Amino acid sequence: MNQAKANDVLVATLDNLLDYAQFHFSLEEKLLLKHSYTHTEDHVRQHGCYLKEIKIYRAMIKDGVTHVDNRPITVDLWKFLKDWLVNHIKTEDMTYRDYFIRKGVISKNDDFFLPFSGDNESASG
Numbered sequence: 166m167n168q169a170k171a172n173d174v175l176v177a178t179l180d181n182l183l184d185y186a187q188f189h190f191s192l193e194e195k196l197l198l199k200h201s202y203t204h205t206e207d208h209v210r211q212h213g214c215y216l217k218e219i220k221i222y223r224a225m226i227k228d229g230v231t232h233v234d235n236r237p238i239t240v241d242l243w244k245f246l247k248d249w250l251v252n253h254i255k256t257e258d259m260t261y262r263d264y265f266i267r268k269g270v271i272s273k274n275d276d277f278f279l280p281f282s283g284d285n286e287s288a289s290g
């Protein structure tokens with residue numbers, strides 16, 4: 166696969182990631198607001214930073230950028246995505262999960278991602 170084709174695939178992948186992230190964050194933010202999570206503002210800000218960063222990578226790759234500081238841009242992108250998963254989902258999202266358990270919104274045995282299916286009543290309103 167040539168570089169231009171590889172960049173096209175990467176841009177399309179980032180578009181899919183952005184679509185899903187916006188869908189997921191929207192549901193998550195509705196839940197945080199609905200249940201008056203105390204750190205909602207900071208959590209929403211983190212989501213915004215994530216989306217902004219992905220859009221920056223997408224724009225650079227779309228413009229044909231392949232390296233940053235002599236490293237393949239995919240190395241930096243992968244590190245960013247991995248760090249996000251570890252730091253945000255495993256730490257920040259688990260913090261509001263614990264809050265939801267304390268408030269009785271979910272139980273310890275609930276599938277944490279069930280509220281994000283899009284058709285769960287707890288995600289509406």
Ligand SMILES: [Fe+2]
Pocket residue numbers: 193208212253257258
């Ligand atoms: Fe989150």
